[in-house]
Amino acid sequence: MYKILIADDEFWVTALVRNSIDWTGMNLELAGEAEDGGEAYEKILRLRPDIVITDIRMPGLSGIELMEKVRLTDLKVEFIILSGYDSFAYAQAAMKYNAVSFVLKPLEEEELRQALQSAVERISSQQIIRQTASQAQSRQEEMRMEFLLRTVRSGDEENYALSLEGINQKYDCHFRDGHFFVMITHMERIPKPVLLQQITDASLRLLRDCAYDSYALQDGRRLILMINTAFTPSEDYTRLAKELFRCQGSLCRPAGIQLTAALGPVSNSWPLLHQSYEVAFCLLRNRLNDGWGRLYIWSKPKSGHDNPHNRLSVRRELQLTTLMETFETEELEQNLNDITDQMLQISGKSSDLFSMLEQISKLYCHTAAQMCIGSQIGLLTAREYLERMEECDTIQQMKRSMRELFVLPLRAYYQEHARDETNISAQMKRYVSRHYQENIRLIDVANQLYRTPSYIGYIFKRDTGTSFSEYVAAYRINMAKTYLTDTQQTIAGVAEAVGFGDMRHFSKTFQKLVGMTPSAYRKKSGR
Structure with missing residues (x-):
């Protein structure tokens, strides 16, 4: 009325x-x-x-x-x-x-x-006119925020192909030639809508006097500030980041919400905005070790060399693959925890740990696909696994997350299919992983499984696409690669260690599967 x-x-x-x-x-x-x-x-x-x-x-x-x-x-x-x-x-x-x-x-x-x-x-x-105008404005705002969030997160070349003038016209922005950078605030939990709006408004008010244009984008528990300014001294950006962090903290503390924030590198190029986001995002990973309450400011690395320890070794890759294929989930969980602890002990940087986790995620996806069990275990993409782990705030949460993502699905699958013939192949692989240094015969494996050699040979070929003898040879050669890379044993010693009684047969098989001789492989690996 x-x-x-x-x-x-x-x-x-x-x-x-x-x-x-x-x-x-x-x-x-x-x-x-x-x-x-x-x-x-x-x-x-x-x-x-x-x-x-x-x-x-x-x-x-x-x-x-x-x-x-x-x-x-x-x-x-x-x-x-x-x-x-x-x-x-x-x-x-x-x-x-x-x-x-x-x-x-x-x-x-x-x-x-x-x-x-x-x-x-x-x-x-x-x-009706006001409602239509409000809806149009709301849709314009929604389109702008979708565009900006997609731009910083994905680095989509199509988004960066637009000129600043084109972006301003299409999305009603006010960007100008100047400097672009991103600051990300990671919150312990998502605040109530009223508080989140207060944090957003207060942040944008602080930026109003010093920025050509600025936007606050919410992405889960992260508040992303996209900022376009004119000033250049690095001290100005550091001072601004500290002021923003202090302001956000003063609003969150009464609600019992802890914060960690990171300022990405500043550039004078719109297309490099995604790089600022990526660097700030990686800096936030250090909260796992350092805890809450820190503001990370990007600084140029003193050395351009990557950390040589944040790569999975050939031995580790083979070990994890084998544990997956043989459904040895307890050992798989222990290995994942060991990798985490060793990485932090060697590097001390959570950012390096995530580099290792990315490799583990890709290896897990590849192995599960090779095993043809992706749909049964609810396989995600490597990116999705990494995003799940990005939500962890402590190392213990990280370990629990890895257990839930990588270990428990395999365990549930194996328990459900423990008596199926499809697990014969997994048991045969497990036998190889434990006896590869010995003289492995198909009849010995058949006796262990209480089946005939011809039957288990057929099942293995059906499931893996390769014969049992070919699998044994490939497994031994993969183990040989780890010995050649990680030890100083002689070529003959390596051949014996992986179950080849004949040096000539070892060299011939190695060259066939790897494409080079054992000595050439060792030289290429830096040993």
């Missing part, structure tokens, strides 16, 4: 208006009455009516003065002017302030009813 206020210093006029209209039938509600302009203005502010029926001449404020004063506020009020004077000047003044109707006294019920109907139609029309 639309609310009505009647303002007239003549009691009989007010009574006539009050009693001549079927308010409910017209979807109207009589909210109040006033005897003079001053009282009418006070009630307009308090009651916030949609329509005011006012006399043009009243004590205090006239109807025209009342309209003029209300128009200075943000209130949306439609006015119907009543007058006992058929004056063009009065009508012209009423139209100046966009009155709906100018109704002469004595009042006629039908004329007043039509004036009210016109006011209702105007309100409805304006509401």
